[in-house]
Amino acid sequence: MTQRVLFDATRLLHRGGRRAPTGVDRVCLAYAEWLVSLSGITLTPVRIVRDQLGALDPRWFAQTVAQLRARWSGSADEAPAEAEIRLVQALGATQRGRSLIGLDPAAPDHGRQVLQGLLRGRPLPRLRRGDLYVNVGHTGLNSARVLSELTAAGVAPLILIHDLIPITHPEFCRPGEATRHRTRMRVALRHADRIVVNSAHTGEQLSAFAAREDIATPPVLAAPLGLESRFLTPGWTPAEPPYFVHVGTLEARKNLAFLLTLWRRLEERMGPATPRLVLIGRQGWENEAVMDHLERSPNLQGLVHQAADLPDAALARLMRGARAVLAPSSEEGFDLPAVEAMAMGVPLIASDIPVHRELVAGAQLIDPLDGLGWMAAIAQATATPVATLAPGPSFKAPTWPAHFEQVAAFANLPLAGKQDVLRSVRP
CATH class of the missing domain: 3.40.50.2000 (Glycogen Phosphorylase B;)
Structure with missing residues (x-):
C-alpha cells in the first residue's frame, strides 16, 4: 500500500x-x-x-x-506587460515626473x-x-x-x-x-x-x-x-540612470518609512543625481506612513515608485538592473527577496538582523536604525561608475x-x- x-x-x-x-x-x-x-x-x-x-x-x-x-512566474520570452513598461520608462526618464503608485497588472x-x-x-x-x-x-x-x-x-x-x-x-x-x-x-x-x-x-x-x-x-x-530557477542564474546588469529595488509587502516591519525618510534626505543632498527607488509589493498593514511619503512628499515625486503583483519574469528583470536590492527589515523569518538577490549576483544592502546574518552574511549588513550608514552605502553605490561596479559576492543559493x-x-x-x-x- x-x-x-x-x-x-x-x-x-x-x-x-x-x-x-x-x-x-x-x-x-x-x-x-x-x-x-x-x-x-x-x-x-x-x-x-x-x-x-x-x-x-x-x-x-x-x-x-x-x-x-x-x-x-510568467515567461522570459513573453513581452513585458504595460505595468512593467511604464515602470521601466519612469526609472529611466531623464526628467522627474509624477511617482507611479499602485501600478498593478489586471488580476484574475x-x-x-x-x-x-x-x-x-x-x-x-x-x-x-x-x-x-x-x-x-x-x-x-x-x-x-x-x-x-x-x-x-x-x-x-x-x-x-x-x-x-x-x-x-x-x-x-x-x-x-x-x-x-x-x-x-x-x-x-x-x-x-x-x-x-x-x-x-x-x-x-x-x-x-x-x-x-x-x-x-x-x-x-x-x-x-x-529559489525558483529564474532567480538562480547570476546576471547582474546595472542600468543607467541608477535605481534601487525593495521587494516585499509594504508593512511596518519592512522599515520602509525609515527608508523613505533617507531618500528624502538623499534628495536634499544629491538633487538631480538622486537615484530612483522602486518598491515592489502590495500595500499591507500599517503602511500609512509609507503612503504619506509616496503621495505627499514633493521631494520623492518622480523618484520613488510602487508596483504590485508583477510576475517573476518582470521582478527578476527589475532586480537585475538595480544598483542594489535593499532589505532594511526590522525582523524576518527568512527574507526570500534578499536570498534571490544574492543568488543573481545583485548587490544586497540589508539590515543587520539575525536571519540576514544567517542566510546572506556576504551582503552589506547595516544596523536597521543606522541612517547615516544606509545613506552612505546608497550614495556610494549610486556614484560608482558602472564600468567599475562589481557583482555581489559568490553565493551558494538554497x-x-x-x-x-x-x-x-x-x-x-x-x-x-x-x-x-x-x-x-x-x-
Missing part, C-alpha cells in the same frame, strides 16, 4: 486569484508541485472549511497548480477560483494510520479541531512554520494577531508529528516559545527554502531539490519523482 499524503491546499485556493504570490504563497506552490509529481505516494489535496477537512479532485488540483505556476477573478475549488470538493477518504498531513501555509491552526481529529485517527501532521513575528514583534502586526499566532503555535507544537522551519533563527524562536509555554517540542527540521531532499528524509517520503521532481521549480 502506497503512503497517502493529505496536502492542505486551503491557502493556495484562497490566493489563487492573485496575479503574483507572497513568499508564503511561493512555498505552498512549490510543495504542491513537489507532491503532485512525487511517485510512491497517493496524493489527496484537501482544504479546510469551518474547521473541517474536505477533499479535492486530484486531477483538477494538478491542473490548478500548473496554471498558478504559469501565471505567477479571485472569487471564481475559490468557487471552482469548492465545487470540486469531494468527501474526505477514511483516514488511515500512517497517513501524512502536510500544512505549509499556517492555515487551520487557529483551532485544534482539525489536527486533533487527524492525530486521533493516526495521521501524522507535518507543519511548516514561517515565523513567530506576531509574537516576538506584535507592534508590526494587526491588533489581536499576537493572540491568534500564539494559538497557532500552541496547536502546532501540541499536535504536529514533525515541524519544518525555514531558518535556524525561526527554529530558535519556536524553541524559546515552547519553553515559555512549557510545551514539549516535536522533532524540528531547519531547512532553508529553495534550492528546492535540496530542501525537499531534507524534508523527504525527515518525513520518510520517497525521493523519486514522476518527472524528476528533485529539480529546481521551473517557471
Whole structure:
C-alpha cells in the first residue's frame, strides 16, 4: 500500500486569484508541485472549511497548480506587460515626473477560483494510520479541531512554520494577531508529528516559545527554502540612470518609512543625481506612513515608485538592473527577496538582523536604525561608475531539490519523482 499524503491546499485556493504570490504563497506552490509529481505516494489535496477537512479532485488540483505556476512566474520570452513598461520608462526618464503608485497588472477573478475549488470538493477518504498531513501555509491552526481529529485517527501532521513575528514583534502586526499566532503555535507544537522551519533563527524562536509555554517540542527540521530557477542564474546588469529595488509587502516591519525618510534626505543632498527607488509589493498593514511619503512628499515625486503583483519574469528583470536590492527589515523569518538577490549576483544592502546574518552574511549588513550608514552605502553605490561596479559576492543559493531532499528524509517520503521532481521549480 502506497503512503497517502493529505496536502492542505486551503491557502493556495484562497490566493489563487492573485496575479503574483507572497513568499508564503511561493512555498505552498512549490510543495504542491513537489507532491503532485512525487511517485510512491497517493496524493489527496484537501482544504479546510469551518474547521473541517474536505477533499479535492486530484486531477483538477494538478491542473490548478500548473496554471498558478504559469501565471505567477510568467515567461522570459513573453513581452513585458504595460505595468512593467511604464515602470521601466519612469526609472529611466531623464526628467522627474509624477511617482507611479499602485501600478498593478489586471488580476484574475479571485472569487471564481475559490468557487471552482469548492465545487470540486469531494468527501474526505477514511483516514488511515500512517497517513501524512502536510500544512505549509499556517492555515487551520487557529483551532485544534482539525489536527486533533487527524492525530486521533493516526495521521501524522507535518507543519511548516514561517515565523513567530506576531509574537516576538506584535507592534508590526494587526491588533489581536499576537493572540491568534500564539494559538497557532500552541496547536502546532501540541499536535504536529514533525515541524519544518525555514531558518535556524525561526527554529530558535519556536524553541524559546515552547519553553515559555512549557510545551514539549516535536522533532524540528531547519531547512532553508529553495529559489525558483529564474532567480538562480547570476546576471547582474546595472542600468543607467541608477535605481534601487525593495521587494516585499509594504508593512511596518519592512522599515520602509525609515527608508523613505533617507531618500528624502538623499534628495536634499544629491538633487538631480538622486537615484530612483522602486518598491515592489502590495500595500499591507500599517503602511500609512509609507503612503504619506509616496503621495505627499514633493521631494520623492518622480523618484520613488510602487508596483504590485508583477510576475517573476518582470521582478527578476527589475532586480537585475538595480544598483542594489535593499532589505532594511526590522525582523524576518527568512527574507526570500534578499536570498534571490544574492543568488543573481545583485548587490544586497540589508539590515543587520539575525536571519540576514544567517542566510546572506556576504551582503552589506547595516544596523536597521543606522541612517547615516544606509545613506552612505546608497550614495556610494549610486556614484560608482558602472564600468567599475562589481557583482555581489559568490553565493551558494538554497534550492528546492535540496530542501525537499531534507524534508523527504525527515518525513520518510520517497525521493523519486514522476518527472524528476528533485529539480529546481521551473517557471
